[in-house]
Amino acid sequence: MERKKVAQLLKEAPGQQVLAKGWVRTKRGNKNVAFIALNDGSTINNIQVVCDLAKFEEDLMKRITTGACLAVKGDLVASQGSGQAVEIQASDIEIYGECDATYPLQKKGHSMEFLREIAHLRPRTNTFGAVLRIRHNMAFAIHNFFNSKGFYYLHTPLITAADAEGAGAMFQVTTLDMDNPPRTEEGKVDYSKDFFGRLTSLTVSGQLEGELGATALGEIYTFGPTFRAENSNTPRHLAEFWMIEPEMAFYDIKDNMDLAEEFIKYLVQYALDHCLDDITFLNNMFDKELLERLRGVLKEDFVRLTYTEGIEILEKAVADGVKFEYPVGWGIDLQSEHERYLVEKHFCKPVILTDYPKDIKAFYMKQNEDGRTVRAMDVLFPKIGEIIGGSEREASFEKLNSRIDELGMSHRTLEWYLDTRRFGSCPHSGFGLGFERLLMFVTGMANIRDVIPFPRTPNNAEF
Ligand code: 4AD
Ligand code: MG
Numbered sequence: 157m158e159r160k161k162v163a164q165l166l167k168e169a170p171g172q173q174v175l176a177k178g179w180v181r182t183k184r185g186n187k188n189v190a191f192i193a194l195n196d197g198s199t200i201n202n203i204q205v206v207c208d209l210a211k212f213e214e215d216l217m218k219r220i221t222t223g224a225c226l227a228v229k230g231d232l233v234a235s236q237g238s239g240q241a242v243e244i245q246a247s248d249i250e251i252y253g254e255c256d257a258t259y260p261l262q263k264k265g266h267s268m269e270f271l272r273e274i275a276h277l278r279p280r281t282n283t284f285g286a287v288l289r290i291r292h293n294m295a296f297a298i299h300n301f302f303n304s305k306g307f308y309y310l311h312t313p314l315i316t317a318a319d320a321e322g323a324g325a326m327f328q329v330t331t332l333d334m335d336n337p338p339r340t341e342e343g344k345v346d347y348s349k350d351f352f353g354r355l356t357s358l359t360v361s362g363q364l365e366g367e368l369g370a371t372a373l374g375e376i377y378t379f380g381p382t383f384r385a386e387n388s389n390t391p392r393h394l395a396e397f398w399m400i401e402p403e404m405a406f407y408d409i410k411d412n413m414d415l416a417e418e419f420i421k422y423l424v425q426y427a428l429d430h431c432l433d434d435i436t437f438l439n440n441m442f443d444k445e446l447l448e449r450l451r452g453v454l455k456e457d458f459v460r461l462t463y464t465e466g467i468e469i470l471e472k473a474v475a476d477g478v479k480f481e482y483p484v485g486w487g488i489d490l491q492s493e494h495e496r497y498l499v500e501k502h503f504c505k506p507v508i509l510t511d512y513p514k515d516i517k518a519f520y521m522k523q524n525e526d527g528r529t530v531r532a533m534d535v536l537f538p539k540i541g542e543i544i545g546g547s548e549r550e551a552s553f554e555k556l557n558s559r560i561d562e563l564g565m566s567h568r569t570l571e572w573y574l575d576t577r578r579f580g581s582c583p584h585s586g587f588g589l590g591f592e593r594l595l596m597f598v599t600g601m602a603n604i605r606d607v608i609p610f611p612r613t614p615n616n617a618e619f
Pocket of ligand 2: 544
């Protein structure tokens with residue numbers, strides 16, 4: 157008999173023989189009958205398996221415990237109980253794998269902190285099943301969105317010699333003997349002897365290579381892992397996270413903002429259309445305003461204003477008695493508390509801030525006439541703060557080159573990038589969406605460690 161997934165079985169008509177396979181979520185009953193809730197990951201919902209104890213050996217029934225893996229044959233019948241339309245009246249049960257009482261996921265609700273300690277097992281919980289299904293759907297929707305717009309998926313390297321963001325928080329990649337590395341005459345580590353013949357790291361962004369793609373293919377996007385060695389132990393930072401970076405020839409900052417807004421709205425709509433069971437579960441369990449927040453974002457035009465206007469609003473708030481942990485003033489790098497004030501308190505909708513001071517943004521951003529700001533854009537979201545960072549790019553070779561000098565960056569590792577401006581330079585723009593930040597928004601999870609299967613954070617690389 158062909159196995160059917162639980163998601164499918166729950167939609168089928170009663171009155172047929174079926175075969176289901178999955179893991180026991182709960183088992184309850186009395187001396188005549190046992191009810192087993194079986195889940196196979198295809199949906200948040202379980203199928204109820206009803207066992208007439210007169211038909212099964214006592215020993216078999218004893219071995220069916222929470223977490224055990226089963227194959228169940230039986231009749232799909234209309235359910236007597238509430239909560240499900242159909243259930244399986246079991247005629248035959250095979251135990252694939254028993255699960256003893258040391259299994260950490262017994263019936264009771266567990267804290268998110270505890271579940272992080274058993275990240276290898278937490279996908280078997282309702283919560284992580286829901287999150288991981290939503291994660292899959294969002295990844296699929298991202299490809300769908302760009303494919304339908306004629307963007308090409310470009311694979312950019314993970315190992316790089318360039319520091320795209322100039323933040324200096326990179327993980328080094330080496331095959332040198334760390335206890336006894338080769339040295340130059342001056343006594344420095346001799347990276348010319350390293351695997352790539354130079355100092356290399358894990359990438360912080362695929363953007364620089366993305367720009368090469370955009371200036372050839374027109375519109376591209378990347379979607380891959382990125383690595384940042386910043387020691388920020390916050391609920392919004394990972395050392396290894398996934399980023400989506402579209403890059404478009406002939407887009408100015410306005411086109412860039414329009415695309416970012418359309419993109420996020422498409423993804424939220426897709427989640428509501430395809431993951432409503434999972435989102436409803438998360439809404440009821442963790443965050444009663446989740447659904448409302450998601451629907452709210454679809455209705456609103458994102459507010460667009462400059463950094464300078466944003467600072468004025470924050471300064472006025474401070475004058476009116478609002479307390480921030482970090483001081484406010486033109487030139488500061490906005491903290492999450494500032495971003496969230498603008499989004500959650502002042503405007504009550506997503507905000508796109510543009511034209512930041514050049515000193516707090518990356519070298520490649522288009523320089524404004526005023527000489528002190530660049531054509532940056534950050535999309536700020538309720539609960540999250542910055543979800544997207546991007547900009548129009550500096551298209552002038554001279555301006556970009558002198559900015560690299562000003563910042564004392566290494567020309568040697570950026571010469572290939574400067575060729576985009578040397579040869580047929582064009583106006584272009586792009587942005588990066590943090591995939592896990594998006595997932596925090598869509599799932600309502602409060603900690604970024606809970607929207608990626610195996611989080612990497614300072615002092616944590618288990619599993
Ligand atoms: O603002 P960021 O640093 O921008 C870039 O990397 C550009 N190269 C993007 C581009 O223009 N192509 O990062 C982009 C986004 C942030 O807005 C945030 O959502 C996410 O990536 N992000 C992180 N997510 C999780 N953990 C971290 N440590 C993150 N750092 C950035
Ligand atoms: Mg940023």
